[in-house]
Amino acid sequence: MERHEELFVSIRKIIRAIDIRSRKLSKEAGVTGPQLIILQELARIKGVTAKEVSTQVNLSQATVTNILDRLESKHFIKRVRSESDRRRVALFLTDEGKEALLNAPQPIEESFVETFSALKDWEQFQLLSSVERIAEMMGASGIDAAPVLNLGDLDSHNQAQDNKND
Amino acid sequence: MERHEELFVSIRKIIRAIDIRSRKLSKEAGVTGPQLIILQELARIKGVTAKEVSTQVNLSQATVTNILDRLESKHFIKRVRSESDRRRVALFLTDEGKEALLNAPQPIEESFVETFSALKDWEQFQLLSSVERIAEMMGASGIDAAPVLNLGDLDSHNQAQDNKND
C-alpha cells in the first residue's frame, strides 16, 4: 500500500473515532458532538443568531438550522424572533439546556486531551504542523473550520455580541 | 486557543476537504467518494459480497447496503443471489459501472497525491506517523479503516476471490 493510502487509512480512523465519540456522547449526555458544540456557542453569546453560529462553528446555515431544530425539540434552546429585525432569530439556552451543557463531557475524549497535553511542547507542535500541512495539501487552506470549543463560561463574557460581519 | 483545539480545527478542515471532494466528484463523475471506493472494490474482486466489502472498506454492512442501493439504481452494479448459499449476494459491475469507474478521477484530489508523493521519504513518513499517532490517541486503535483504494486493475488479478473469513 502506498504511503498516501496509509495516510488516508489513518485519517478515516480519526473520522470514525470522532463519530463514535459523538454517538457515545449522545447516549450518555443526550446530545451529540455537533449539538454540544452549538450549545456551547449559545452559552458563550446570549441571543446569538443562527447566522453567527454558522460562521463561528463553520457549518452551513442549513446544518445549523437542522441541529437547532433537534435542540429545540429537546427543549434545550429557545428561538426568539428579533423585534428590531424580523429576519433574525435570537437563540437562548433554556434552563434545561444549561443543565445539559454542564453535565455533558467535552466533545473530545478527555483522555485524548490529557495524553496530548502531556506531550512535550515540540511534540505537540510536530503533530499539529503535520496535520496542518496535510490540510493545506488537501486544498483545505481556504476552508475555515471551527475549533471544538471550550466549555466553561456559562455566565461569563457574553459581551462578544457584535460580530455581525466577518 | 489551545494546541489541541488548533489540532481539531485542522482535522475538521481535512474532513471538509474530503467532503468537498466527494461532492465535486459526484457532480463531475456521477459518483460520490464512498460510491467510488465501493465500485473500485467490486472491480478488484468480482462477485464479492456486501459483507466482504464492508470489512474491506470498513463501513458497516448497513452503510454498504445503502450505497449499493444507489449504485444499483444508477445501473452501475448487479446483485446476484448466490445459488450455493442463498444468504449471500454476489456483486458485479455492469458495463456502465466499469465505464463510470474508468472515467472517474481518484477519490482523492490528484494534486494531493502528487504533492505528497513529491515529498522526501522522511517527510512522508513524518506526516504519516503523526496522523497515526493522533488516531491512536483518539482511541482509534481498534478501528480498522479502509485505504482509499487504487483504481487500475479493472481486468487483472481478480484471483483474490476467496477471503471469506477475516
Next chain:
DNA sequence: GAATAATAATTAGTAGTCTAATCATTACAG
C-alpha cells in the same frame, strides 16, 4: 430431524452535512 445458533442482507429509524430553492424582511436606488 427439530430446535437453536449463527450468518448475510436488508429495513427502520436517527443524525449530520451539504447545495439550491423559497420566504419574509430590510436596505437601497432612482
Next chain:
DNA sequence: CTGTAATGATTAGACTACTAATTATTATTC
C-alpha cells in the same frame, strides 16, 4: 415611495453513516 438587492432563516432533496431489529437461510446440537 416603489421596485430591486441583499440578508437571515427555513425547506427540499441528496448522501453518508450508524445501531438495532428483522428476514431468510444455513449450521449445529441434542
